[in-house]
Amino acid sequence: MKTFLAQFFTWWNGQTLNTRWHTWRHGKEVGRDESGNIYYEGGVNSDGLTRRWVIFNGQSEASAVPPGWHGWLHYRVDTPPSAENYQPREWQKPHQPNLTGTPAAYRPKGSLLGNRHRPQVTGDYDAWTPGS
Numbered sequence: 001m002k003t004f005l006a007q008f009f010t011w012w013n014g015q016t017l018n019t020r021w022h023t024w025r026h027g028k029e030v031g032r033d034e035s036g037n038i039y040y041e042g043g044v045n046s047d048g049l050t051r052r053w054v055i056f057n058g059q060s061e062a063s064a065v066p067p068g069w070h071g072w073l074h075y076r077v078d079t080p081p082s083a084e085n086y087q088p089r090e091w092q093k094p095h096q097p098n099l100t101g102t103p104a105a106y107r108p109k110g111s112l113l114g115n116r117h118r119p120q121v122t123g124d125y126d127a128w129t130p131g132s
Contacts, residue, residue, distance in 0.1 A: 023055065031082025033066050035095070039073070039080065049075060067092040 026042035033039070036057030043051045052073050054065060065073065067088050068081035099105045107114035 019053070019055070023053075026051070027053075030072075030080045031069075033069055033081075035064055035066075037064065037069070039069055039082075061098065063098065064095050066095065 022043070023040055027040035028042050030039045030041050030052075038055045038057075039052070040055070041050050041052045045051045052075070054069070054073060056064065066081075068086040071077045072080045105113075
């Protein structure tokens, strides 16, 4: 029952019922990535192109789509990474989850949530005032 309600009312926990229905009726699995996300195509979008989408393994986080699959999803390339020997470029980094709101989140110097003391004010800053 919990899974049904989660699919009915939330979009961030995998696929909704409408996505599941569309995938069942029109979807053709194209491939999977190393995170377990499944990529589909089928049907036609408003531009007349074959519709492409991803069903996330776990929470829906767009940054979890690897670079090769991102290019395919956004029609930058016609061949999905599963149909070729795709190798990411050296500057394409592996996915790192968004840690905002967790204890591992980035806390810059002077942050109220950080454990460091705020740096001493040096007096080298002049605030802007209108008309000056």
